[in-house]
Amino acid sequence: MIDYEKVLLDLVTPMVEDKASVSVKKMDTLDENEILLYVYANSEDVARLIGRRGSMASSIRQMMSVASRKEDKRVTIKFESY
Template identity: 65%
Template sequence: MKTIEDVLYDLVLPLVEDEKSLSVQRLASLDENEIILTIYAESADIARLIGRQGFMAQAIRQTMSIGSRVLDKRLNIKFESY
């Protein structure tokens, strides 16, 4: 079974130009019912992942929230560029 980080990585991989610049990491949370995932990519790729008015980011979050319901966890996805 894939981890939630792997699922998110596989979901956003076709949307970025340079797959080597893409990284998905799980951050520690004080709340045991919350999963915090951060997507790191180059600024041009992050702009593509967020999309106009955040539509792509919202779609990614909604898609991933379906999987987090199975885990009975709240999912928080952040987008970071480097």
């Protein structure tokens, strides 16, 4: 089984300035085929991860969906700042 939290954290950590402030949490959903992941970081780093018009966020979501196809899961990623 893939550790989606670790994969996502390894993917986004090199993209931010304050690497210690980034965390990824997996949340439970009602759909057993869906994995809901939240990326928490400071507002500047979240802006960097989302990118212009969501281009970086879209790319991150696309890469994670490729990883989840092996297990026939759907990954939803939300970006939150603090």
